[in-house]
Amino acid sequence: MANSGTIPWERVRRAGAKLTTPLHPDDYLRLLNPLWSSRELRGRIERVIPETDDAATLVIRPGWGWRYDHRPGQYVGIGVQVEGRFQWRSYSVSSPPKRDRGTIAITVRAMPEGLLSGHLVKGLEPGTIVRLALPEGDFVLPDPPPQRMLFLVGGSGITPVIAMLRTLDRRGTMPDVVLHYSSPSKGRMIFRDELARLAEKHHGLTFHELHTDADGMLDLADLGEICRDWRERETYACGPGPMLDAVAEHFEANDLEDHLHLERFSLQLGGEGGEGGTITFRNSGKTIDSDGATTVLEAGEQAGIGMPFGCRMGICHTCTLTLVDGTVRDLRNGDEYDNPNEPVQTCVTAAVGDCTLDI
Amino acid sequence: MAISDVKEYAHLTEEEVDQLGRELDAIRAEIEESRGADDAAYINRLIKIQRGLAAAGRVTLMAGTQSSKTRKPAVALGVALLALHKILENMEIGHNVMHGQWDWMNDPEIHSSNWEWDTAQPAEQWKHSHNYVHHQFTNVLGYDNDIGYGILRMAREQKWSPYNLGQPVYNSLLALLFEWGVSLHDLDIERIRKGEKDPKEMKRQLKQIFRKGRNQILKDYVVYPALAGRQWKTVLGANVTSNIIRNLWSYVIIFCGHFPDGAMHFTEEEIEDESRSEWYLRQILGAANFQGGPLLHIMSGNLGFQIEHHLYPDLPSNRYAEISVRIRELCEKYDLPYTTGPLHRQYGQALRTIIKLSLPNSLTSSDQPFETARPSPPQEPPEPPTPARDRKRRADSERPHRRRELGGWSRAGAAARA
Numbered sequence: 001m002a003n004s005g006t007i008p009w010e011r012v013r014r015a016g017a018k019l020t021t022p023l024h025p026d027d028y029l030r031l032l033n034p035l036w037s038s039r040e041l042r043g044r045i046e047r048v049i050p051e052t053d054d055a056a057t058l059v060i061r062p063g064w065g066w067r068y069d070h071r072p073g074q075y076v077g078i079g080v081q082v083e084g085r086f087q088w089r090s091y092s093v094s095s096p097p098k099r100d101r102g103t104i105a106i107t108v109r110a111m112p113e114g115l116l117s118g119h120l121v122k123g124l125e126p127g128t129i130v131r132l133a134l135p136e137g138d139f140v141l142p143d144p145p146p147q148r149m150l151f152l153v154g155g156s157g158i159t160p161v162i163a164m165l166r167t168l169d170r171r172g173t174m175p176d177v178v179l180h181y182s183s184p185s186k187g188r189m190i191f192r193d194e195l196a197r198l199a200e201k202h203h204g205l206t207f208h209e210l211h212t213d214a215d216g217m218l219d220l221a222d223l224g225e226i227c228r229d230w231r232e233r234e235t236y237a238c239g240p241g242p243m244l245d246a247v248a249e250h251f252e253a254n255d256l257e258d259h260l261h262l263e264r265f266s267l268q269l270g271g272e273g274g275e276g277g278t279i280t281f282r283n284s285g286k287t288i289d290s291d292g293a294t295t296v297l298e299a300g301e302q303a304g305i306g307m308p309f310g311c312r313m314g315i316c317h318t319c320t321l322t323l324v325d326g327t328v329r330d331l332r333n334g335d336e337y338d339n340p341n342e343p344v345q346t347c348v349t350a351a352v353g354d355c356t357l358d359i
Numbered sequence: 360m361a362i363s364d365v366k367e368y369a370h371l372t373e374e375e376v377d378q379l380g381r382e383l384d385a386i387r388a389e390i391e392e393s394r395g396a397d398d399a400a401y402i403n404r405l406i407k408i409q410r411g412l413a414a415a416g417r418v419t420l421m422a423g424t425q426s427s428k429t430r431k432p433a434v435a436l437g438v439a440l441l442a443l444h445k446i447l448e449n450m451e452i453g454h455n456v457m458h459g460q461w462d463w464m465n466d467p468e469i470h471s472s473n474w475e476w477d478t479a480q481p482a483e484q485w486k487h488s489h490n491y492v493h494h495q496f497t498n499v500l501g502y503d504n505d506i507g508y509g510i511l512r513m514a515r516e517q518k519w520s521p522y523n524l525g526q527p528v529y530n531s532l533l534a535l536l537f538e539w540g541v542s543l544h545d546l547d548i549e550r551i552r553k554g555e556k557d558p559k560e561m562k563r564q565l566k567q568i569f570r571k572g573r574n575q576i577l578k579d580y581v582v583y584p585a586l587a588g589r590q591w592k593t594v595l596g597a598n599v600t601s602n603i604i605r606n607l608w609s610y611v612i613i614f615c616g617h618f619p620d621g622a623m624h625f626t627e628e629e630i631e632d633e634s635r636s637e638w639y640l641r642q643i644l645g646a647a648n649f650q651g652g653p654l655l656h657i658m659s660g661n662l663g664f665q666i667e668h669h670l671y672p673d674l675p676s677n678r679y680a681e682i683s684v685r686i687r688e689l690c691e692k693y694d695l696p697y698t699t700g701p702l703h704r705q706y707g708q709a710l711r712t713i714i715k716l717s718l719p720n721s722l723t724s725s726d727q728p729f730e731t732a733r734p735s736p737p738q739e740p741p742e743p744p745t746p747a748r749d750r751k752r753r754a755d756s757e758r759p760h761r762r763r764e765l766g767g768w769s770r771a772g773a774a775a776r777a
Contacts, residue, residue, distance in 0.1 A: 018582050019417075021574040022475035027468075028410055040467055079465075084399030086465040306462045318465075359472075 026064070034129045035063030041132040043078075045124050046103055051190045055109040055156065056121045057094060061102055062132055068104075070097050070135035072167040073160040073236075073263070076106065077133030077311055077318070080116065080124070086131060087116045088310030088318055092160035092263075093135060096167040107190060109156040133310070133317065139238065139263035141167060146234040150227055151179040152218075152247055154239025155188075160263055161238060162191050165198060165205070174202040178227045182210040182218055182239070217243075220250040231256060238263040277353040281305050282324055284359075290351050296321075296328060297346040305359060307346060314348035321346055326355020361500055361516045363628040365640045369695055379693055380636025383670060386685050390674050391463075399464050401677045402452070405657075406469070409447040416440030417583060420597050424590040434597050441601035446608050448477045450660025451676060457486055459673040479542035479575050481567045488545035492758075494672050495638075498617055498645035499625045502753050505617065506624065508533070508540065509549050512716045514624045519719040526717035530710075537606035542568055550754070611706050612659040618709035619647040620726045621698030630759065642669035643690065648683070648699035655702070656680065666697065696728070 016025035026037035035044055043060040050056050060078075062068075070076070070093055079086045095105035110121040141164040151161050158181060168174045179199075183189040189209065199207035208226050210218055223230050237247045237260065244262050251260040276291040279299050290299035297319055300307040310318025314332060320343045327338040328349040336352060337344050346357070362368045366376050416437050423433020453476030455461070461469045475482045488504065496502035500516050507513035510533055512523045533540050546564055550556040579598040584591035616622075623644045633641070646665040656663050656679075664679035667686055674682070690697040699705075708726070715723045 018574075018577060021578050022477060022571070023410075028414060031407060031410055031414075081396075081399065081464075081466075083395045084397075084464055306459065308465060308467075 035061065037063060038065035041065050041134065043104075043130050043132045045126050045128045045130060047126055048124055051107060052109075052188055054121065054188070055107060055190050057105050057107045058120065058124065059095075059103050059105045060130065060132070062104060066132065067134065068097060070104070071140040072096055072163040073140040074135040074137040074163075075160070076104070076135050077131075078106065078120075079131030079133075079310065079318070080120065080128075082116060082119055088131075088133075089116050089120075090133075090311045090313070092137075092163065094159045094162050094166075096163055096170055098170070107156070107159045107162075109190070137263070139236070139261060140164075145173065145175050148176045148229070148233045149178070150230055150233040150235045151177065151181075152235060152237040152239070152243075153179065153181045154243045155183055156190060157238035157240070157263070158190050159238075161236065162194070164236070165195070169198055169202065174204045176204050177202075178206045178208070178230075178233070180208045180210065180218065180226055182212050182243075184213045185211050220246060223250070234259050234261070236261045236263075275352050277326070277351040277355060279303075279351050280354070280356040281359050282356050292329075292350050292352070293331075294350060295331065295347055296344070296349050296351065296355075296357065299351070300346065300357070300359070307359065309347060312347045314345055317345060319346045320344065322358040324356040324358050327352040328355060361514065361624040361626045362644065363626045365625070365629060365637050365644060368623075368644070369640060369693070371640075371693060375693065376636045376640060377634075379689065380634070380639050382689055383636075383639050386682060387671055387674065390671070390678055390682065394463055394675060394678075398675050398677060399461075399466075402456075402461050402464075402469060402675070405447065406452060409444050409452060412440050412444035412447070416444055416601070420583070420594050421587055424587060424593045424597075430590075430593065434593060438597045438601045438604070441598065442604035442608075445477055445601060445605040446658055449605065449609060450612065450662065451657050453477065453482075454489075454660050454662075455676045457482055458490060460675045462673070475571075477575075479538045479568070479572045480544070481542075481571045484545035484564060484567065485541075490672070494669065496630065496758065497642055497669060498623065499627060499630055499641075501627060502630065502758065504544070504547065508544060509547070510540070511713055513618055513712060515716065515720050515725055516624060516626075517716075519716075523717045526713050530713050534607055534610040535603060537610040538602065539572075542572060555754070608658075611702075612662050614709045615647060615649050615702065615705040616662060616665040617646060618712055619698060619700065619705040620708045620712075621696060621728055622647040623727065639670060640695075642666065643686075643695055643697070645669070646698070647705060648697070649702045649705045650699055651702060653680075663702070 013025050019025070020028055024037075024039055026039050029036040035042055042063040043066070044063070045058055046061050047059040048056050049059065073092070075090045075092045077088055077090045079088045081087075091106040091108055093104050094107040095101075095103070108117055108120045110118040137160075139160055145168060151164075153161050161179070165177070165179070168177070179195065181189065181195070186192065186209075189211075192209070195207050195209075199205045206227075212218075218226075227233070231254065235247075235251070235256075237244055241264060244264055248257070248260065248262060251257050276289070276294075278287050279290050279296060280287045281300060281303060284305060286303045286305060288299050288303040290296070294302075297307050297309055297312070308319055308321075312319075314330075323337060323340075323342050323344045325340060327336055328344050329336050329352050330345075331348050331350055337349065338352075341358075366373065369376075371379070416439075419433050419440060420437035423429045423437065453474060456469055456474045457471050457476065459471040462471055467473070471486070476485070493503055493505040498506060500506065500514060507517065510529050511526055512519060546561065546568070547556065551561060579602060580595060583598060584595040587594040625641060625645065629637075629641065643666055646669045648665050648667075649659075649663045651659075651663055661676035661679045662668060664676075664683050667679040667682045668676070670686065671679075671682065687697055689695075712726065715726075
């Protein structure tokens with residue numbers, strides 16, 4: 001898919017397919033090296049670097065078809081086989097975009113009760129093959145960067161921010177940056193040493209750390225004490241949902257929402273629900289009555305359909321199915337999809353009236 | 360005599376049949392719950408082995424035939440490797456993946472929705488003719504096109520015509536060319552002959568078959584021979600042989616599924632308002648197993664567990680062996696027949712039926728065991744000499760909706776007919 005610039009190579013593979021039909025040459029090449037396949041994006045875990053007691057950085061070597069052109073701050077989908085089944089999540093890329101190293105890094109914190117994050121942090125052996133989804137997301141460092149920036153970070157929300165800071169460091173273009181980073185304790189602070197080093201190296205970078213177990217949470221009314229000119233800065237906030245809600249509210253109250261950029265790690269279905277209706281799954285002839293708040297994916301699972309799924313938050317597109325007929329509404333923003341045979345993301349859409357899906 | 364009511368035939372009350380259904384559901388739930396890393400490792404390992412065999416076979420034939428010293432052993436080894444790979448791919452991998460047995464892994468590379476197998480029939484048409492038509496309407500006269508595949512008369516209830524006198528010949532041809540016979544199966548030539556087939560659908564299917572068949576022929580009979588240069592004839596011959604071996608093997612295995620004595624046929628009265636439990640019961644009565652070691656079962660796609668496969672078409676095939684122990688116990692508990700035997704006996708019975716039914720009913724007698732172990736068999740009306748009713752095949756629009764556990768099928772226009 002990414003080899004559009006190298007046509008002869010594509011031609012070789014097409015010719016090779018005459019020998020391997022109905023399979024693809026990649027289906028055989030992956031026997032030699034699991035990364036030699038562009039049928040699905042894959043990666044190999046090269047190293048697992050512990051960051052804190054409950055967080056680790058996974059260094060991944062992507063296989064054929066990967067593009068190293070991710071923008072600092074974007075996230076990727078990662079699919080890992082747990083008990084024989086691929087489970088998908090999305091994580092920010094913490095490494096800066098740089099092609100020649102041939103690897104990307106994501107940093108993962110094991111969530112309590114988070115089956116997959118725990119597995120990623122503690123259970124992954126180097127050499128494990130994972131599936132990948134291409135980088136996505138709008139929470140990115142603009143190019144050129146704003147003259148004055150403020151980062152408000154909570155917990156593992158540091159991961160997209162470290163990618164931005166590393167990029168600024170590598171380019172040697174660190175503008176006037178204030179980083180406020182809250183974490184329960186010093187020990188739980190991912191990248192603490194590196195941030196301290198960066199702050200020492202760059203005059204422009206000011207690093208505030210707050211240990212909320214000892215000192216309590218940041219009161220946004222006191223934001224001026226940490227950063228006197230916060231109103232004049234472009235602000236990038238990333239962290240737990242309640243923190244982001246508070247930040248958004250504060251900026252709105254100050255009429256500054258145009259200067260605020262947020263990254264949420266959980267799905268927020270803020271849009272209006274659908275009206276509900278009967279969803280028909282055409283291959284099985286199964287139907288289910290679904291209300292406007294239930295996603296098509298959940299409805300399908302309730303009906304006993306083997307629905308494909310990934311991140312369940314509208315990111316990875318693993319769950320995309322063809323809407324044969326009818327209308328669905330995107331619960332995040334209220335967009336409606338009603339073209340016949342349109343691909344829709346089932347994990348974030350709900351039925352508006354009766355609809356039919358191709359599965 | 361075809362069965363019009365499975366409950367009555369099995370001497371079970373409605374409550375007993377429902378209880379049987381619940382017990383079968385419980386086994387399904389238990390297996391679904393316990394699917395895990397070992398099962399995933401099994402199918403991944405098998406795919407690796409099968410692709411390794413394919414590569415080894417092609418290379419052996421390509422390189423080994425170039426010198427006259429190695430030619431003979433290379434051909435023998437190459438043919439064996441290629442035949443093995445095709446058999447594994449078609450039976451234990453392709454057939455089972457397309458049933459959706461591995462969909463639970465959420466692995467887009469081993470999924471029923473996009474698997475294409477190494478044989479002439481397009482996967483989409485197979486999923487329709489097999490997953491839906493055969494598995495849902497198993498052995499129901501007029502509904503299941505697999506009773507003789509429209510070529511052979513395999514049930515005494517099917518009308519005899521002088522055409523059937525040639526059955527032994529058609530049978531041999533079908534065995535040799537099995538791949539191509541299967542590729543035409545979903546077209547439903549009977550309907551085409553009668554002018555009942557939608558011409559648009561027919562054109563679409565023919566195009567699909569042509570494209571798939573062309574690629575298969577090009578690969579085995581043009582490209583690989585051409586790559587062998589002066590030895591093209593040797594490689595061509597080897598490829599033809601390996602395909603024929605695969606054809607014969609799949610033919611034998613598939614004919615052991617429903618044609619041995621003991622696998623019963625059903626009339627359309629049975630599927631009127633058939634409950635899920637009755638469907639289960641029909642699968643037990645309509646299928647036949649064969650016995651063998653683990654290697655035989657893998658080489659036959661675990662279709663020696665035909666009864667278990669028909670009860671749970673979408674559970675992983677590597678679990679059928681353990682499931683079969685439970686099913687046998689249930690059959691004993693409910694006093695149901697569980698048809699099984701050695702492979703040669705099962706195939707022998709199928710072959711005997713093919714030959715016997717080439718003649719009209721009046722000249723032969725039935726081999727079906729009519730009674731289960733219970734003392735009072737139902738009253739059997741005398742068998743008609745040759746049933747007058749012509750049970751023509753049904754189109755999808757004349758069939759009930761499909762059951763979910765059979766595995767998916769998909770095609771444009773399916774919604775219009777559904």
